[in-house]
Amino acid sequence: MTSINTHEIDIVKAKTSKIDSVDFENLTFGNVFTDHMLVCDYKDGAWEKPIIKPYEHFMIDPSAKVFHYGQAIFEGMKAYKDENDEVWLFRPDQNMERFNKSAVRMAMPEVPEHIFMDGLKTIVDLERNWVKKGIGNTLYLRPFMIAVGSGVIAQPSTQYRFMIILSPAKSYYQGEVKVIIAEHYSRAANGGIGAAKAAGNYSAQFYPQKLAQEKGFQQIIWTDDATHTKLEEAGTMNVFFKINDTLYTAPTSERILDGVTRKSIIDLAKSEGIKIEVRSVLVDELVAAAKDGSLKEIFGAGTAAVVSPIVGFQYKEHYYELPKIENSTALQLKDKLTKIQYKLADDKFGWTVKV
């Protein structure tokens, strides 16, 4: 990928802003969008010039491949505002890289840096009023690509649309998070697309998620589909387990998304002197640790949810409640991470990128 900054982006500004109609204190996640969106089309083997224009509906063919064959990928990232009104991205290079890995796996064209990264910075800059100060306030950034080429034959499209839309957000999960461990359903196959941020991975979870929610659980912790013995990840979060004084999280694989929050948590834990091991945790091991009291914490980690402590888990009709911990590792790590993101602590890792 080349980063030629002479590439231009056309900008057509919205005549009026809807920002004053938005209640930033009472946002539901992913519901309100900013005034503009970025659009860039891929045709005849090449990306066209990106355009930033007013957020609006667009026209599409009923036979577009995205509708029939699910050729669609996305990323989820956030912009943060610091005390001096500067706007920051968090490890956007990681999202771009993962986006293009997803693209390859879904037989879609990669999006070059001058479109993904320059496009992202340009639109976030234009919408900087939508990034509110104060911890927990963010602008959620959603780059995505869909197959817009026509034709109901199960083959990759030749035409694609890359877009970026932006949504002001507070953090994702509110309240207590109870999880259930998957015994039957699965989110990913060996040799499948679980490691890609492909649209189809998410709708595949909706039905089991609904069943879980009906039982009173907010999330499912997925297990490997072949044996249901290894703990993998949650719907939109990687998962960490603290047993005795050590944190564990599953290694990434073809079945698990390589989360940016996960890898940042691993680095932060190491630099804080917290013991951490990247290895599969077995369901049996978790149950045994819950029974003998060595299981101290479970938490999810992801861009939307940041760090989300889990209060208990259900497995085979039995609910295991976790101990209430004063100064949990989860909240310690969340605090460290958040302070870097909002520029309240030294960013010794070089993770933050100014817009």
Add this chain to the structure above:
Amino acid sequence: MTSINTHEIDIVKAKTSKIDSVDFENLTFGNVFTDHMLVCDYKDGAWEKPIIKPYEHFMIDPSAKVFHYGQAIFEGMKAYKDENDEVWLFRPDQNMERFNKSAVRMAMPEVPEHIFMDGLKTIVDLERNWVKKGIGNTLYLRPFMIAVGSGVIAQPSTQYRFMIILSPAKSYYQGEVKVIIAEHYSRAANGGIGAAKAAGNYSAQFYPQKLAQEKGFQQIIWTDDATHTKLEEAGTMNVFFKINDTLYTAPTSERILDGVTRKSIIDLAKSEGIKIEVRSVLVDELVAAAKDGSLKEIFGAGTAAVVSPIVGFQYKEHYYELPKIENSTALQLKDKLTKIQYKLADDKFGWTVKV
């Protein structure tokens, strides 16, 4: 589901037909669409009145859930014209049932019979000029449903659009079909969505399919993702193996689509006195049968491809060529099936439905 025929369908006819511009002798699959489409929206927990109107692009929100989470399902069926210019569907009840099973698995609303079936018959009737006489000529019917509700949060949509679009078609695969047996990639997980006709299942196969095509193979025969030892199905076809004088095909499961052609072939074989067993065939068994000459045939079966004889398969860098057989079981069964579909033979199963 209720079948109340007092439900109406609004019809807005196209001012002109594009039928005269279509070269029916040189169709590429799924490329040309008829003059009309059926559209029916689901909002506030209910289906609205369906409308048949000119085929056209439509407006959609960039944050529509189908783009981000792949909530989309479809069916593939065909209409056939007999010698007396009557138009027939083949087992449409099976497709409707499967469509609604897919809907449940993808946390989408079921489409009632008066919309799916009456809608289908009404639009096929309107487009009956597009169904050409002669074996191999069909009108391919594509009912599908997409999540059109807005919002980038990974939860089921509350708004959906059901559509039917129609495309005149000759049969799908032309030329020799060589297949490769999956050793690494997979199409479905245990507890996943492989048995649903969900959009995401298809794009997941595009990349491995591309790799296969680059090696000179038209199709992949998928194996179970956990062990890659059991033969399952191909991209859009179920698969049959003839070893000695017996046909084998894998049992349907959570990982395998319950194909209408497959079940029809099973019934036809039985009624023809052809030995058939529904059980998993192991890759090792296939290789051994190829080596000792007991492997007589492999063929795919699906609506688009009808019955598609396979000339050879690749496994672990070795290519196994199949014997050339004069009056193959594949072509015998294809002939029986086709004759029923085109009303050239008695339909003792009651599979055909007049439009």
